[in-house]
Amino acid sequence: MPAAVPVWFISLAALGALYLSAACIPLLAHLALCLRRPIDLSRRYGTWAVITGPTTGLGKATAMELASRGISLVLLDLDAANLQSVSDTIGRTHPSIQTKTVVFDLSLVGTAAGDQAMRELKETVEGLDVGVLVNNAAVARPGALYVHEADVERLARMIRVNVMGLTEVTAAVLPGMLQRGRGAIVNVGSGSTVAVPSFPLYTVYSATKRWVHAYVYFQIYFSIH
Structure with missing residues (x-):
């Protein structure tokens, strides 16, 4: 047994x-x-997408992927030459895709120059079926430093871009989505807000990304629902 x-x-x-x-x-x-099967993004969300920071890295890869999925693009960045280069690349690779560019230095949000760029963005998206917003633009520098060692203005610029810029761009695009009753907003965060609490020597950056992860998510969620 x-x-x-x-x-x-x-x-x-x-x-x-x-x-x-x-x-x-x-x-x-x-x-x-x-x-x-791949989702038909244009039918589910809309035929246009707005992408901030689309000229390098993740932003550029996202722009190319959306273009390959049949989504026309509004590209927003601070460098006009880089915007034109990405727009030309998309035009050569996906001839049927339309692109519009907006030169906008998000660190100028709240200034006269920033207000003018925001008006241009609103005019650009007016009448477009914008169904996707990708808030990708962000500042991570000056890097690993104690606060007393860092240039305070560069830290302030980081906050303006990562928090205030993201908020104002979202506020400009979200009303159209609500009016049409559909849309998707992708806010690019950071593992530093989850994997490494407080992220030593990158505390300001981590705090801005934590704000993206928490506050903006709930604000947008409740706006849509």
């Missing part, structure tokens, strides 16, 4: 099974996302 299995062994096995199940759920969700 086989010996009875100890209770502690059964408990540990059950705990392990629960842990593996919990670990597999995100993997299965990702697999399902990869296997399902």
Whole structure:
């Protein structure tokens, strides 16, 4: 007659099974996302997208991906030459995609120059079926420094771009989405707000990204619902 299995062994096995199940759920969700048919973004959200900071890195990759999915683009950045370069690249790669550019230094939000750029953005998106907004533009420099070592103006610029700029651009685009009853807003955050609490020597940057993660999400969620 086989010996009875100890209770502690059964408990540990059950705990392990629960842990593996919990670990597999995100993997299965990702697999399902990869296997399902691509979403028609223009039908679900709209035919245009606004992207801030689209000239390099993640912003440029996002712009190219949206263009490949049939979405025309309003590109917003502080450098006119870089904007033109990205617009030309999209035009060559995806000839059917329209692009519009807005030169806007988000660190000037709240100034006369910033107000003028904001009016230009509003005029540009007026009448467009903007269904996606990607708030990608951000400032991470001056990097790892104690506050007393950093240039305070550069820290203030970081706050203006990462927090105030994002808020004003969202406020300019969101009303159209609400009027049409559809849309998606993607705010690019940072793992520094979750993985490394307070993110030593990057506290100001981490705080701005935490604000993006928490405050803006709930503000937009409740506006839409």
